[in-house]
Amino acid sequence: MERTEVLDLMGELKLYGMKSAYDETLATALKRKHEPQRFVGDLLKAEISEKQARSIRYQLAIAKLPLAKDVDAFTFKETPINEALVRDLAGGAFIAQQRNVVLVGGTGTGKTHLAIAIARSCIRAGSRGRFFITVDLVNRLEAEARASRQGRLADYLTRLDFVILDELAISPSPRPAGSCCST
Numbered sequence: 001m002e003r004t005e006v007l008d009l010m011g012e013l014k015l016y017g018m019k020s021a022y023d024e025t026l027a028t029a030l031k032r033k034h035e036p037q038r039f040v041g042d043l044l045k046a047e048i049s050e051k052q053a054r055s056i057r058y059q060l061a062i063a064k065l066p067l068a069k070d071v072d073a074f075t076f077k078e079t080p081i082n083e084a085l086v087r088d089l090a091g092g093a094f095i096a097q098q099r100n101v102v103l104v105g106g107t108g109t110g111k112t113h114l115a116i117a118i119a120r121s122c123i124r125a126g127s128r129g130r131f132f133i134t135v136d137l138v139n140r141l142e143a144e145a146r147a148s149r150q151g152r153l154a155d156y157l158t159r160l161d162f163v164i165l166d167e168l169a170i171s172p173s174p175r176p177a178g179s180c181c182s183t
Contacts, residue, residue, distance in 0.1 A: 003023075020046070063123060067113075
């Protein structure tokens, strides 16, 4: 079978990792005189790596993180932030333990940066999550209720490993229709 036919078949089967690694893997296999099983195994590993990378890209996209921030890009120097604790959180153990993380601090202290960095790290490790500005989430929940579709967003959120609520302290509390403030 010709090279182009092999590549076309890989494309048809959506084996994009194998397709992109084919030439290099074949050259290495011929040069080092690998057994056919090793060649096929190397192609399969390339496919698995590609699928994992694609899954991570997809999960990062649906998480709706507003920026690409990482823990290593945060300047811990001259801040009271516990770097070891943040790096531990980035490991994601709190998810397995079903624990909450609350980042508290004034404006400009890096809460959003660290939340995003921890989320990205957890997603790369296989977790699924979603980022919300709290006001936006409240508005979506209210719109869902007005459309008599309560529970759909909540159901979606329960299937995630984590949810980030940013700007929690500045969110207005929703008031039921017809309610009034008393003095």
